[in-house]
Amino acid sequence: MTEKVNIMTDSGSNAQTVNQAVAARIKEHRKHLKLSLDVLAKKAGISKGMLVEIEKGSANPSIAILCKLSAALGISVADIVNVASNPTINVISKEDIPTLWDGEHGGSAKLLVGTTGPNMIELWRWVMKPSEHFESPGHPPGTFELFHVESGILTLNIDGQTVELLEGQSAIAKTDVPHSYSNQADSDLVFTMSVTELHR
Secondary structure (H helix, E strand, O other): OOOOOOOOOOHHEEEEEEHHHHHHHHHHHHOEEEEEEEEHHHHHHOHHHHHHHEEEEEEEEEEEEEEEHHHOOOOOOOHOOEEOOOOOOOOOOOHOEEEEOOOOOOOOEEEEEEOOOOOOEEEEEEEEEEOOOOOOOOOOOHHHHHHHHEEEEEEEOOEEEEEEEOOOOOOEEOOOOOEEEEEEOOOOOOEEEEEOOOOO
């Protein structure tokens, strides 16, 4: 395999749990749709080698890869990492909330909960240490995100337009275009974010 697997989850049991959930769910949905590895890889725009490693549970796919796979399968990222809601109340235990991004200085992004796809809503909690940065390609058309800064300063770049959100401020942004989140301040940044993806 020539494509490098992007390790986004933290080390230890949480990463292993996420890997196994991701592997099982992707394989289950792929087989349910009767898609070959080649077809799903092409549909998702990733290499077959990457998909094989993910389904074996030996790769930690990035958030961007999970988004591509969930869109190709017609499900949500929350479905893949097993924190999706059911028709009745579904309580997610603290230890079952997956970390899907680790910053180079100790930051993290946790997918707190999400609905099932293809129409989906996700709730995230991000902690970013000074100088940490996360970039995302555009999500499917019509996707938007809501942000609320609990502490620190969030620098948002949405398709080349940059804005700073201060502690206590909130914002809504269309994220079907390239976008990024970063902490360019000297103190820690904590923010919550929801992602809404609606297919018509």
